[in-house]
Amino acid sequence: MFDLKQLSSTLQMKRVSWVWLLSALSAVFTVYVSLIPSPIRPNLYIYPKPLPALEGTLQKNNLLQRAKKLFEGQLLGPESITAGKNGTLYTGAQDGRILAFNNTHIWTIARTGQNVPGCGSFELEPICGRPKGLKMNREGDLLVLDAYFGLLKVNVSTGQMEMLLSSETGINGEPFFFLNSLDISQSGLVYFTDSTTRWGRRHYRYEVMEVNALGRLIEYNPETKVARQLLGNLYLANGIALSQDESFLVISEMSVCRLSRLYLKGPKTGQMDIFSDNLPGYPDNIKINNHGNFYVGLGAVRYEGVSKIGPFLDLVGPYPGIKNFIAKVTPLFLFDIFVPRHAIVLEISPDGKIIRSLHDPTGQVTSAVGEAYQHQGYLYLAHFKSTFIGQIDIRDIE
Structure with missing residues (x-):
């Protein structure tokens, strides 16, 4: 005869056993996690409140979804873009290549x-290199800042490279x-940034x-070959851009969602202040556009309603x-x-005001933009994880 009481007792005992086992495993896991060292040394930081609201100049739109994907699958992680005197464009890729391209072709130089x-790959990045910021100098050579190796000068015709300032040498x-x-x-x-004195790029x-x-923030004089530190104590110093009149320099402090300004001319020379604070994301590269405003790409976003629980950081x-x-886990x-x-x-005026924003609110074309670079009627979009270079006809977004 089926004994319901005995079955109930047996099930109860099994439940107690499982509860005990799970509790024991949880205790062991807790002790284990508490004993293993953390890879980071985090600081307490309270981000500005209230969170930015996507309204006014931050109102959502679909303008970035108008981008055409150039060379999709032919490169990974175009970080920054610049142009030569003949109109050829240049970028760096995650595998260490420095690439030249036009509207139809891309090639390694x-x-x-x-x-x-x-x-x-993550493992080989310090060996293969990671070109980040780049720009043409007055002589027509391409200056490239590699995250691991240093400041390089590249002859774009021959591909010959010269080390101007190595990371090993550094400063001071x-x-x-x-x-x-x-x-x-x-x-x-x-002018260039060294984002941190603790972590390499792949551990960003x-x-x-x-x-x-x-x-x-470092200044390097190619004529004297002397480098000097202009600023320290920056929070993940990232993108930088000179103002149109070169009276000041704007710096992305990525991890605290703000832009800072260093005055290079005038009565405030050498002084620093906050240029734009409490941004709706984490600012990456900065580029001057044809209006003298700053295009700022956001590596990730933070704003009111970004998720049910709010921005993670x-x-x-x-x-x-x-x-x-x-x-740890x-x-x-x-x-x-x-x-x-x-x-x-973001498009930010020379007085630090957000005057416009371009969005892809669902990541339909690109999930993030690290840089927006205007050249010959087009806006080019780059990001360190992208598998293409975005291109938008300026007339389609104005």
Whole structure:
């Protein structure tokens, strides 16, 4: 005869056993996680409030969805774009290549590192190189800032490269760890950022989580071959751009969602202030457009209503302990699950006001834009994870 009481008792005992087992495993896991060291040293940081609202000049639109995808699948991670005197465009790729392109063709002119199987992978990035900021100088040579190797000069006709300032040499006895963006003045002075003195480029996610102030702004004089530090204590120093009259320089402090300004001329020479704060995302590269305004690409977004719980970094910013736990248990590549698919390019006036924004609110064409570069009637879009170069006819967005 079927004994319901005995069955009920047996099931109850099994439930108790499972509860005990899960509790024990949970305790073991907690002890294990508490004992293993965290890969990061996070700081407490409270982001500005209230969050930006997507209204007014930040109102959502679909203008970035009008981009044409150039050379899709032929490159990975075009980080920055610049043009030569003959109209040829140049960019750097994740596998260390420096590429030239026009509207129909793309070709390799040089490599910053070794050409070995597996270039473009996380593991080989420090060997193959990672060209980041680049711009033509007055003599027609391409200056390239490689995240790992240093400041290079490239003859675009022959592909011959010259090291101007190596990361190993660095400045003031301290090597460069994460070279990022550059701009060149009319007199030939080179300004560039070293994002942090702790992490290399491929560990940028840890740098964002830590919210430290270890970034630097460097000035290099090609004639004297002398470099000097203009600013320190920057939060993930990223994109930079000279103003049209070169009276000041704008710097992206990516991890704290703001742009800072360093005065180069006038009564405030040498002083720094905040140019634009509490941005709706994490500013990446900065480029001057034909109106003298700044195009700022956002590597990821943060705004009111971005998700049901709010922006991830805003939420964990005040809690270093939670950041440590996340860094211990989350593989680097999984950090991207916290990044919404929404591309935004800001247009910011010389007085630091957002006067316009371009969006792809669903990531239909591109999930993020790290740089927007205007050239000969087109806007070119780049991002360090993209598999194409975006191109928009300026007439389609004005």
